[in-house]
Amino acid sequence: MPVNADFQGRVYPPTETYRVSAAKIREFAEAVGSADPVHVDPEVARARGYADVIAPPTFAVLIAQQCDAQLIRDPEAGIDFSRVVHGEQRFAHHRPLTAGDAVIGTLHVDAVREAGGHAMVTTRTELATEAGEPVCTATSTIVIRGAE
Amino acid sequence: MSSLPSDHTSVRTFDSVSVGDALPPLTVHVDRARLVQYAGASLDRNRIHWDEPFAKKVGLPDVIAHGMFTMGSAVTLVTDWVGDAGRVVEYGVRFTRPVVVPYDTGADIEVSGVVKAADPETKRVTVELTATAAGEKVLGRALAVARLD
Numbered sequence: 001m002p003v004n005a006d007f008q009g010r011v012y013p014p015t016e017t018y019r020v021s022a023a024k025i026r027e028f029a030e031a032v033g034s035a036d037p038v039h040v041d042p043e044v045a046r047a048r049g050y051a052d053v054i055a056p057p058t059f060a061v062l063i064a065q066q067c068d069a070q071l072i073r074d075p076e077a078g079i080d081f082s083r084v085v086h087g088e089q090r091f092a093h094h095r096p097l098t099a100g101d102a103v104i105g106t107l108h109v110d111a112v113r114e115a116g117g118h119a120m121v122t123t124r125t126e127l128a129t130e131a132g133e134p135v136c137t138a139t140s141t142i143v144i145r146g147a148e
Numbered sequence: 149m150s151s152l153p154s155d156h157t158s159v160r161t162f163d164s165v166s167v168g169d170a171l172p173p174l175t176v177h178v179d180r181a182r183l184v185q186y187a188g189a190s191l192d193r194n195r196i197h198w199d200e201p202f203a204k205k206v207g208l209p210d211v212i213a214h215g216m217f218t219m220g221s222a223v224t225l226v227t228d229w230v231g232d233a234g235r236v237v238e239y240g241v242r243f244t245r246p247v248v249v250p251y252d253t254g255a256d257i258e259v260s261g262v263v264k265a266a267d268p269e270t271k272r273v274t275v276e277l278t279a280t281a282a283g284e285k286v287l288g289r290a291l292a293v294a295r296l297d
Contacts, residue, residue: 033176056223057239
């Protein structure tokens with residue numbers, strides 16, 4: 001199997017703090033084509049009850065993929081990154097990521113399984129503020145293609 | 149179908165929505181410049197998304213879009229319809245096929261959405277998204293849950 005099956009159930013230590021900036025939110029919103037002014041105009045965001053500009057629903061991937069890198073780069077996991085394909089992605093938001101948030105991610109390896117010579121790894125990143133407020137759960141399944 | 153919220157503060161009301169409603173469709177045009185922009189914004193700089201010789205060397209037909217670009221641009225159909233990008237509480241997809249992005253023409257991703265469920269207790273609606281490129285489905289089981297007013 002192109003991944004170490006013993007990794008199922010593993011939890012990595014919390015990452016360093018990621019600081020969500022208004023500039024990164026704007027850049028990401030423009031890149032995915034989200035024209036909602038709530039990403040760029042703090043007054044619009046506050047009128048809707050947010051503390052500052054908020055990120056688009058898939059922004060959390062930026063932080064979650066940095067968490068996933070802990071597993072993908074872990075030599076003991078034995079994953080060849082050039083054979084990795086993104087299979088599924090899911091987000092559950094407790095609230096939108098907001099400019100000024102100081103976020104910590106904790107990576108859980110929920111499942112490692114084999115199907116047709118390929119390995120499928122499901123990871124879950126729990127994003128919370130430094131103060132411990134849960135913000136988002138990002139779940140990702142990657143497929144590691146077996147050797148031909 | 150009620151009109152789109154326009155003053156940037158009002159969100160679509162739950163009472164104006166019925167199961168089976170279709171959302172206004174969206175065409176997302178993606179070219180190499182857009183993929184470079186997304187690579188920088190998302191920090192996903194995998195070469196298969198912008199380097200054609202590299203993509204072909206690893207067995208792809210051409211440069212392909214980031215799955216997360218497709219996922220992120222498709223959900224703007226829902227956030228524009230709801231009237232607030234912060235109201236999407238759940239969103240998940242399967243990546244069923246890559247979006248191939250040729251240098252000359254780029255690619256068009258056609259996105260549509262239908263309300264599949266509506267829960268009056270929580271005022272949450274579930275929208276099923278369909279995204280196709282070159283006539284093939286590129287997302288599977290694409291469901292977004294939004295909290296309405």
